[in-house]
Amino acid sequence: MKDINEILDTIKDQSIEELKSEFKGLLKEASGDSLDFVKKSAASTVRWLSLKAEGLLTEEEVKSLLEARKKEALVFMNTQSIAARAKIQKLVCRLLDIAVNSLVAAL
């Protein structure tokens, strides 16, 4: 599996440079989070982008997987405290949004 920096470096579109660095920051924070769901979401997002970069998943498939994870987040948040919900929105939902709206198409 490709490293996330290697994958993001293949994106040459200057207009999403800021989003790329925000994505890296969110990924770092989410990967070290205490909630398993947050860590798992970060890891799977990287895996899907990597599979897309390797040509094993299409753009449409990756977008669908990211949307599916968002729906899972809704169910997960429904059983969590307000603090945990806020963290998931800030980290996971934002991470998935950047990936689905900007990164996947640019890869």
Place this chain on the structure above:
Amino acid sequence: MRKVVKSFSKILAISFATFLSGCITLSNYSATSYEHLTQLKAYHVKFIDDFTFELSQPIDSLKVQVAASAGDLKFREAEEYADGMKDGSRTFNIKVLHGAFNDDVKWLGKGQNFRKTYAEELKMIRKSSYDQAIKGEKIRAGSAD
């Protein structure tokens, strides 16, 4: 003095009622809801399996329609039951899972199957989504777990 005690009792009653109404937002564990979720999980995962092939290939749209309709009925039954229990959080979960099932039906509606790599990843998410809802059911008061 009697008036003061009466007012105090009134305030206490109102506070207690408010406290109670704040607490009764979650209903107790329901074995039927638990069963609905496990059955829906099994059905949804089999639905994905049934339309998964190594590579892209045309699919039998009638077969999709029949399987989607049977799934839709199962979700509607679970939603009706959840609605009857007057517990918004339980209804919410079923509605989100129903939406996820509809997304997968729509995918097939475009005339494409689930390719193997995609299906493996998709199944992982779907299974985990049901597991979150099942966990939410099992942490309710009255569950044996």
